[in-house]
Amino acid sequence: MIDTPTSPFTSGLPLFFVITVTAIKQGYEDLLRHKADNEVNNTPVYVIRSGGLVQTRSQNIRVGDIVKIEKDQTFPTDLVLLSTDHANGTCYVTTASLDGETNLKTHRAVPEIAKLQSVSQLDTLRAVITCHQPEPDLYRFVGQIAINSPEEEIVRPLGPENLLLKGASLKNTNQVFGVAVYTGMDAKIALNYKSKSQKRSSVEKSMNTFLIVFLEILVIEAVISTILKYSWLREYPYNERTAQEKNSSRILTGISDFLAFMVLYNYIIPISLYVTVEMQKFLGSFFIVWDRDLYHEASSQRAQVNTSDLNEELGQVEYLLTDKTGTLTENEMKFRECSINGIKYKYTKGTLIPDGATGEINGQTFTNEEVMFLKAISLCHTVHISDLEETNRPTLRHVAADVSKVQYYAASPDEIALVEAARRIGVAFTESDGNNIILNIFGKTERYKLLDVLEFDADRRRMSVIVEMPEEKMIMFTKGAESSIIPLARSGAVTEMSAHVDELAMKGLRTLCIACKYLSIEEYEEIKSQLVEARTSLHQREQVVADVFNIIEKDLHLLGISGIEDKLQEKVPETIEALKLAGIKVWVLTGDKQETAISVCLSSGHFHKSMNILELTNQKSEGECALQLHSLSVRIKRDHVAQHGLVVDGTSLTHALRKHEGLFMEISKSCTAVLCCRMAPLQKAKVVRLLKLLPNKPITLAIGDGANDVSMILEANIGIGIMGKEGRQAVRNSDYAIARFCFITKLLFVHGHFYYVRIAHLVQYFFL
DSSP, X not given: OOOOSSOHHHHHHHXXXXXXXXXXXXXXXXXXXXXXXXXHHTOEEEEEETTEEEEEEGGGOOTTOEEEEETTOBXXXXXXXXXXXXXXXXXXXXXXXXXXOOSEEEEEOOHHHHTOOSHHHHHTOOEEEEEOOOOSOTTOOOEEEEEEOSSOEEEEEEOGGGEEOTTOEEESOSEEEEEEEEOGGGSHHHHTOOOOOOOOOHHHHHHHHHHHHHHHHHHHHHHHHHHHHXXXXXXXXXXXXXXXHHHSOHHHHHHHHHHHHHHHHGGGSOTHHHHXXXXXXXXXTHHHHHOGXXXXXXXXXXXXXXXXXXXXXXXXXXXXXXXXTTTTEEEEEEEEEEEETTEEEEEETTEEEETTOOSOOSSOOOOHHHHHHHHHHHHSSXXXXXXXXXXXXXXXXXXHHOGGGOOEEOSSHHHHHHHHHHHHHTEEEEEEOSSEEEEEETTEEEEEEEEEEEOOOTTTOEEEEEEEOTTSOEEEEEEEOHHHHGGGEEESSHHHHHHHHHHHHHTTOEEEEEEEEEEOHHHHHHHHHHHHHHXXXXXXXXXXXXXXXXXXXXXXXXXXXXXXXXXXXXXXXXHHHHHHHTTOEEEEEOSSOHHHHHHHHHHHTSSOTTSEEEEEOOOOSHHHHHHHHHHHHHHHHHTOSSOEEEEEEHHHHHHHHHHOHHHHHHHHHHSSEEEEESOOHHHHHHHHHHHHTSTTOOOEEEEESSGGGHHHHHHSSEEEEEOOSSOSHHHHTOSEEESOGGGHHHIIIIIIHHHHHHHHHHHHHHHO
């Protein structure tokens, strides 16, 4: 037997201590996440049971439960809307935490059930909902509801407009009732989550590699020493073996000697390295929490560290992937400039000042073209007024004068900015009951009859309303992107305003074109019949309706152009520029529309005016996508000196990644800046994974503030959550959390750099 100067206890005790300290540290961080999850799972909700409302926890909701949700609450699970406090069964929802869109979406209940607005009425409801199995697509829902009535069974279709998604918030509606269809991990947003995995830093992976090498050396030393011992004893026995040794198994004796040599030589493995590194990381993370430069006074929020294992990775980031809405921007739209009948105006303090005019204008008078432009933006929209304000406001004239008394909700943040600007100028949208719209025009009330709405869609990129004016004339107002309005304009200052569109876009403003078209009674009757026929079509209804819209929206008179600023967070352009100077490649991944995303990228400095913008959008098939990819590749090789920016949407990305992943990544790496828009949460995570799997294995960092960013935050090497306005989902699932995007420079360039230097010196101290 081998007598060693060290015992198994003295060798095993440090190892046990290291494992214990590491377990305590990891357990503490997991406990914090567990508490955050419990806050969500234990949110109190009301469900209808046994004829009354019963309070329970959100985690106890089961499929088929009828849930009551009140204004500004978040939906705890996916619900089919049954009824609201509105007689027409409509409610308004914001999905900012799901897809990054701050707009207000309208959802509708089935008419036969919408009239059941009390708990007792809903408790007597007997119906069966049939729908598809749970799927991660946020914008798709197909089902039907069969209502059992005494006379007959009524079957009605269900679509996305009937589904209230988990994570969305109820706005502009006092209360709604909905039945749970997808709960728990079957909810659409939950299916978009990526399972959380243990993240390890590159330094820790290197340490593990070295330790494996040293462990192999230790095993080899022990094996060689055991062999040499028996070889030496065979030739030079230094004492007689005892009876016990003679009777013992040679195999067991050999194993015992091998383990003894392992204990004897174990000092070559620095067991204390792990506990020292863990303590250095854990205690060092407090420097981030204590940093006053990372403290946001307006919200009284300081930086937060959820995982201290990745401190040194902050200084090695190569790709930074960021959300747009709420991360780069403030979610605040401001009306800044416009062009009316070929004349540019600046909007200042509630007045329109012609371009080039100096000083303030007192007693401003408006031309017919200017008034018509203001009427158009006050009528052509999906804006709704807060119910509370509708009941409490005094008079219509008071609404126009007192801006603070009215709160608008809309299907687009641009629309709110336009309607509020028109109100401050003097043309105020004051009331809408579905069939009539009331405007207060410089103190005079006018009532407009709403005849029809041609809804916005991504292909047309415009919307229209047909109204009957007080003088009984019929007119159609159209609003949309310049590329979808200007080609249809046949009158107005088209040439001048086309140039103004480019000027406003160069300033980073979001542009919308406003046009109109007068209709005769005969024209309207023909339009009405076409719309009814298209909307009741059973085959390819969406395409038929779109074709009719295109027939109606032509031969327009161009009224003007609006320029809206999507307000960025402070120091965003400087932050992006600093990141690029440091060699970090920045990608913007957003669920928002292409035009909005490009505008923000221009104003934030992600895209530059001199940059060639390459587009991979609206690709309908893999073959079409492949042709476009090859075309872009040729353009990049031909203009290899110029800087390129790539814009890709979610649908095109899906086609590109099926069979042309390598070509897409080659094009992306050749571009200075990349923008991915209309992205589903899982697509964001897939893009992050593609970058992580590049041959050089770059360090990726994902940053976002909404539930739609959770998947990419979990997928990236480092995930950072922004403490924004879209809930706390991103913060709870992140490794680090900060209040503002501009704090990222201090986090990476200072803390990340010094953490890497410290850990490098510490590891070298143990191995050298």
